[in-house]
Amino acid sequence: MADPMRIRAQAAGDKATVRVLMAHEMETGQRKDSSGKVIPAWHIQDVTAQLNGKTVMTAQWGPAVSKNPFMQFTVKGAKAGDKISITWVDNKGDKRTDEAVVS
């Protein structure tokens, strides 16, 4: 089971800025271990952001995204008290969903 994300969402005017930190190895599949064997690729593939259950953003990620990635985006129309949920799915099928309330 993957470690939890850190999500912060702050409303300003009619928009909210969402900042997300995800804990993931993001292994590219290009590196080799100490014995010379290729370390298999293991990275987040799909990211979905929902505002009160409605999908507001989807993203497809690949091996070029860094380890423990940081993502920031703005959502129009999000107010304080709204619920933001983020889901990621990696190439091994592992997934994680975390929620935060807009402040």
Add this chain to the structure above:
Amino acid sequence: MKIVLIASALLLTLTAGAQTKSTADGIAEYRKMLEDGNPAELYEAKGAALWKRPRGPKNVSLERCDLGLGPGVVKGAWVQMPRWFADTKRVQDLESRLLTCMETLQGFNAAEIAKTSFDRGEQETIEALAAWISSESRGQKFALPQGHAEERRFYELGKRAFFFRGGPMDFSCASCHGVDGKRVRLQDLPNLTKNPGDGIGFAAWPAYRVSSGNLWTMQRRLNDCYRQQRFPFPGYASDVTVALGVYMGVNAKGAESIAPALKR
């Protein structure tokens, strides 16, 4: 023609601007961009949970661990370490103290953990715990105790280790960290023989290293300093590493801790 002139004039102002910006400004700007998303926060959250979770052969949590301010007191403990511990009769830094707690409370084998390489097994636990414990003292000023004779002896030992030259390049810690204004490639090196300022040097570790994608405790920082000097690797949580911690920590008296920080 006019457009070309304007363009070149613009280019000139731009290059002039770039020249006045120092390397340090560039790094400060980079840190600013990243400070909202310091992945050390992930380690903090993990460490906070690990502290409370019953683990090890004895299935006990670390909540009774004494970091110097009494069993279970975490706030403010980081800025007063390394310090003398009466129960072990040793001067200990955070990592060596955590080893003690993991052995006495949880039943882990401390020597085994000390031999484990960084980022593996229980070393990962210590990294996360160090991130959380240091974060609980964020904004506080370093005030290492020097009341016990052993603490003063460790300061002197640390000073000696700091100025001790050796290895194929005849380096000492002081070769790089003994005067103001030195740098390695693009990194400014703090002068650790005095207080280098808030959030610099000893006050900036543990930190998340973006280049290696993991959290470095002071033990790992020192281990890598010795590697760069081409010295033999120091033992994990060994006396020399603790003594260096005392030397740097006492010198940093009054510096504000920003740990866990973010490093390039």
